[in-house]
Amino acid sequence: MTCSRNDPDFEAQLGGVSLTTAEVCCHMPDARAVRPILVGQAQDLPPRFTKLDKLLDF
Secondary structure, three states: OOOOOOOHHHHHHHOOOEEEEEEEEOOOOOOOOOOOEEEEEEEEOOOOOHHHHHHHHO
Protein backbone atom coordinates (compact mmCIF):
# COMPACT_ATOMS: atom_id res chain seq x y z
CA MET A 1 0.00 0.00 0.00
CA THR A 2 1.39 3.39 -0.94
CA CYS A 3 0.69 6.68 0.74
CA SER A 4 0.23 9.80 -1.36
CA ARG A 5 1.08 13.24 -0.05
CA ASN A 6 -2.17 14.53 -1.55
CA ASP A 7 -4.47 12.08 0.25
CA PRO A 8 -7.76 14.00 0.85
CA ASP A 9 -8.74 11.87 3.87
CA PHE A 10 -5.41 12.54 5.58
CA GLU A 11 -5.63 16.25 4.82
CA ALA A 12 -9.17 16.30 6.28
CA GLN A 13 -7.92 14.66 9.49
CA LEU A 14 -5.23 17.32 9.79
CA GLY A 15 -8.02 19.91 9.49
CA GLY A 16 -9.87 18.40 12.47
CA VAL A 17 -12.33 16.12 10.66
CA SER A 18 -13.01 12.80 12.39
CA LEU A 19 -15.14 9.72 11.87
CA THR A 20 -18.57 10.17 13.46
CA THR A 21 -20.94 7.27 14.13
CA ALA A 22 -24.61 7.65 14.98
CA GLU A 23 -27.00 4.88 16.03
CA VAL A 24 -30.68 5.77 16.18
CA CYS A 25 -33.17 3.31 17.71
CA CYS A 26 -36.77 3.84 16.62
CA HIS A 27 -39.88 3.02 18.62
CA MET A 28 -42.88 1.61 16.78
CA PRO A 29 -45.86 1.20 19.14
CA ASP A 30 -47.81 -0.88 16.59
CA ALA A 31 -45.00 -3.43 16.18
CA ARG A 32 -43.37 -3.98 19.56
CA ALA A 33 -41.39 -7.01 18.36
CA VAL A 34 -39.70 -4.90 15.66
CA ARG A 35 -37.10 -2.33 16.65
CA PRO A 36 -35.54 -0.66 13.60
CA ILE A 37 -32.04 0.67 14.12
CA LEU A 38 -30.45 3.19 11.78
CA VAL A 39 -26.65 3.40 11.81
CA GLY A 40 -24.70 6.03 9.91
CA GLN A 41 -21.02 6.89 9.63
CA ALA A 42 -19.48 9.96 8.05
CA GLN A 43 -16.40 12.11 8.18
CA ASP A 44 -17.60 15.15 10.12
CA LEU A 45 -16.19 18.23 11.78
CA PRO A 46 -16.83 18.51 15.52
CA PRO A 47 -18.40 20.33 17.34
CA ARG A 48 -20.84 21.38 14.57
CA PHE A 49 -21.47 17.86 13.10
CA THR A 50 -23.26 19.15 9.99
CA LYS A 51 -23.50 15.71 8.34
CA LEU A 52 -24.86 14.16 11.54
CA ASP A 53 -27.50 16.90 11.72
CA LYS A 54 -28.59 16.09 8.14
CA LEU A 55 -28.91 12.41 9.06
CA LEU A 56 -31.04 13.19 12.12
CA ASP A 57 -33.23 15.61 10.14
CA PHE A 58 -33.99 12.79 7.70
